[in-house]
């Protein structure tokens with residue numbers, strides 16, 4: 392399914408439909424800025440929505456976890472999943488409670504995930520996942536051994552049926568509320584890393600690498616190095 396056929400009847404944003412976006416560029420930008428998703432699936436008639444991390448490579452989303460987890464045990468059977476990613480950009484404080492809102496960029500992906508069995512592909516998917524979350528870290532870490540690889544399940548979710556929704560901009564208040572005497576505006580909520588905290592048992596003389604000191608989720612800043 393190409394992005395030209397988006398939205399499908401299942402992924403068409405209904406409310407505030409002008410905020411629906413269906414192009415891959417927007418989708419990828421949101422997916423690359425985030426690395427936490429919520430995976431929704433039904434097991435034994437009960438819906439579960441599990442937060443977890445992900446990585447993207449092209450039109451594929453990788454999700455990994457313990458081979459023993461309920462999520463992974465169910466998803467590897469090819470059950471339908473709904474994966475959402477949310478970037479919260481700010482609180483929009485209107486004069487009226489009704490018109491309060493949030494600035495955000497979010498994605499919904501529908502599909503079926505498949506287990507990656509091939510050990511080489513599994514390792515490459517793990518690398519993609521690691522590089523998605525903190526570029527540069529993979530090469531600096533001890534690689535997974537056979538036992539660790541066995542204990543890890545990686546799922547591949549083709550990104551075929553999706554939607555994005557974006558709300559950006561100022562307060563939208565009703566004209567009759569404009570003179571209401573309260574502060575109105577946007578409170579931005581950017582993701583700002585704190586100062587790195589060295590491990591208590593860190594060997595002496597090891598400084599935090601650049602990819603830790605300069606960590607950002609802002610993909611345009613990241614590509615500038």
Ligand SMILES: Cc1cc2nc3c(=O)[nH]c(=O)nc-3n(C[C@H](O)[C@H](O)[C@H](O)COP(=O)(O)OP(=O)(O)OC[C@H]3O[C@@H](n4cnc5c(N)ncnc54)[C@H](O)[C@@H]3O)c2cc1C
Pocket residue numbers: 401402403404405406407477479493495496497498499553554555556
């Ligand atoms: C941070 C944040 C806060 C929000 N707060 C509220 C709130 O308080 N109240 C509220 O009603 N809504 C809120 N929303 C919007 C909410 O996510 C839905 O868009 C909303 O419930 C309308 O859904 P719908 O009925 O149009 O679509 P539905 O019928 O529920 O969904 C139809 C299809 O539209 C697409 N879609 C719907 N919403 C999104 C989305 N957010 N991102 C990507 N694709 C989407 C999906 O593909 C879905 O399958 C919030 C969203 C975010 C990200």
